[in-house]
Amino acid sequence: MQESPSPAGRPRDPEVERSILTATQDLLIEHGYPGTTIAAVAARAHCGKSAIYRRWGTKAELVVAAVSDLQVAAEVPDTGDLRDDLLRAALHFAATDERSGPVLASLLSEIGRDRELYDVAYRLIGGPPVAAIETVIRRAIERGQVSPEAPVTLVAGIVPTAAFGSISLRKRSLEPQAVVDLVDRVLLPALRAAPPPSGT
Amino acid sequence: MQESPSPAGRPRDPEVERSILTATQDLLIEHGYPGTTIAAVAARAHCGKSAIYRRWGTKAELVVAAVSDLQVAAEVPDTGDLRDDLLRAALHFAATDERSGPVLASLLSEIGRDRELYDVAYRLIGGPPVAAIETVIRRAIERGQVSPEAPVTLVAGIVPTAAFGSISLRKRSLEPQAVVDLVDRVLLPALRAAPPPSGT
Numbered sequence: 001m002q003e004s005p006s007p008a009g010r011p012r013d014p015e016v017e018r019s020i021l022t023a024t025q026d027l028l029i030e031h032g033y034p035g036t037t038i039a040a041v042a043a044r045a046h047c048g049k050s051a052i053y054r055r056w057g058t059k060a061e062l063v064v065a066a067v068s069d070l071q072v073a074a075e076v077p078d079t080g081d082l083r084d085d086l087l088r089a090a091l092h093f094a095a096t097d098e099r100s101g102p103v104l105a106s107l108l109s110e111i112g113r114d115r116e117l118y119d120v121a122y123r124l125i126g127g128p129p130v131a132a133i134e135t136v137i138r139r140a141i142e143r144g145q146v147s148p149e150a151p152v153t154l155v156a157g158i159v160p161t162a163a164f165g166s167i168s169l170r171k172r173s174l175e176p177q178a179v180v181d182l183v184d185r186v187l188l189p190a191l192r193a194a195p196p197p198s199g200t
Numbered sequence: 201m202q203e204s205p206s207p208a209g210r211p212r213d214p215e216v217e218r219s220i221l222t223a224t225q226d227l228l229i230e231h232g233y234p235g236t237t238i239a240a241v242a243a244r245a246h247c248g249k250s251a252i253y254r255r256w257g258t259k260a261e262l263v264v265a266a267v268s269d270l271q272v273a274a275e276v277p278d279t280g281d282l283r284d285d286l287l288r289a290a291l292h293f294a295a296t297d298e299r300s301g302p303v304l305a306s307l308l309s310e311i312g313r314d315r316e317l318y319d320v321a322y323r324l325i326g327g328p329p330v331a332a333i334e335t336v337i338r339r340a341i342e343r344g345q346v347s348p349e350a351p352v353t354l355v356a357g358i359v360p361t362a363a364f365g366s367i368s369l370r371k372r373s374l375e376p377q378a379v380v381d382l383v384d385r386v387l388l389p390a391l392r393a394a395p396p397p398s399g400t
Binding site for chain 2: 181
C-alpha cells in the first residue's frame with residue numbers, strides 16, 4: 001500500500017463501480033455527453049463525487065470506461081485461416097448489446113471536438129480492435145497467404161470506418177451480416193488482388 | 201409573379217446572398233452548428249433576419265446551402281473506362297477548398313441528433329455523389345465490364361464512408377491520393393472479384 005493515494009486497506013466496492021458505470025451509460029443515452037456530468041452520475045448512482053474521482057481521474061476517463069464496459073474485448077484470433085481470423089476480428093464491430101450503439105454514439109459525437117477524449121477513446125476503444133485486424137493480416141502475410149504488397153492499413157480500416165459511420169449516423173452498430181459481406185466481398189478481394197510475392 | 205410569396209418585382213441581390221452564405225460558413229467554423237443562429241448570421245452579414253428567411257425557410261436549409269456552396273458539384277462521369285469514371289466520381293470526396301472540411305464537420309457533428317437536418321443534408325450533399333459512384337458502377341455492369349453480381353452498394357459506400365470518418369474525426373477531407381488508393385486497391389479489386397457474368 002505504502003504511498004498509494006487510495007485509502008489504505010479499504011477495498012473498492014465492485015457494486016459501487018457497477019452502479020457508477022450503469023448510471024453513466026443511462027445518462028449518455030438520455031442526455032448525451034454534455035449532460036453527463038460527474039454530479040449527475042453521482043446523484044443517479046447514489047454515491048459521492050469522490051467515489052467517482054477515486055476511480056476515474058476525469059469525466060473523459062469515466063465515459064470511456066462506461067463505453068468500454070459495453071464493448072466486447074478485442075481479440076486477436078489466430079486460427080491460421082485468413083477468412084476465419086478476419087471474421088472474428090472484424091465481428092468485434094458488429095452489434096452486440098442493445099445499449100452499446102447509443103452509448104458509443106454519444107461518445108463519438110464528442111470526440112471530433114475534444115482532443116483529450118479522442119486520445120483516451122482511441123487508445124482504449126478504437127485502437128485495439130483495429131490493431132487486431134491489422135495483426136491478422138500481417139500474420140497471413142508471414143504465412144505467405146497474402147502478398148507483402150497488400151494495402152494492410154487501408155484494408156484494416158474499412159470495417160472500423162463503416163462501424164463509425166453506422167454508429168454516428170444511425171446510433172446502431174453494424175449488423176453481423178454487413179461485416180461478413182465486407183470481409184468476403186471487399187477485404188478479401190482487396191488482399192488477394194495485391195501482386196503476389198515475387199518468386200526468387 | 202401572381203401569388204408568389206416573394207416581393208413582386210424585387211429581384212434578389214446576389215451580393216446579399218453571398219454575404220449571408222459566407223457569414224454562415226464563418227460562424228460554423230468559429231462556433232459550430234449550435235452557435236450559428238439566424239440572428240448571429242444576420243448580424244455578421246449586415247442584413248435583417250427577414251433577408252435570410254426570404255431565401256431559406258429554416259436554419260437547417262441555410263446551413264446546408266452554406267455547406268453545399270463549398271462542395272464541388274457531384275458529376276456522373278461517363279468516359280467508358282471504369283477506373284477513370286470511378287476516380288472522377290470518387291474524387292468529389294477529396295479535399296478541395298480549405299474551408300470545406302471544417303464547415304462540413306460542423307454539419308456532420310449535428311446530423312446524428314437532428315433528423316430533419318440529416319434528411320436535408322443527405323438529399324442535397326451526401327446523396328448525389330454517392331449516387332454518382334453507383335451509377336458509374338452500374339454502367340460498367342451494363343457494358344459487361346463488371347459482373348451483375350458485384351456488390352454495388354457496398355462498394356459505392358466505401359469512399360463516402362471514409363470521407364465521413366476523416367471529416368468527423370480530423371475535420372479534413374480525404375487527400376486525393378487516399379481516394380486514388382481506395383479506388384485502385386479496394387474498389388476495383390472488389391468489383392473484379394465478383395463472379396463474372398455466366399456465359400450463355
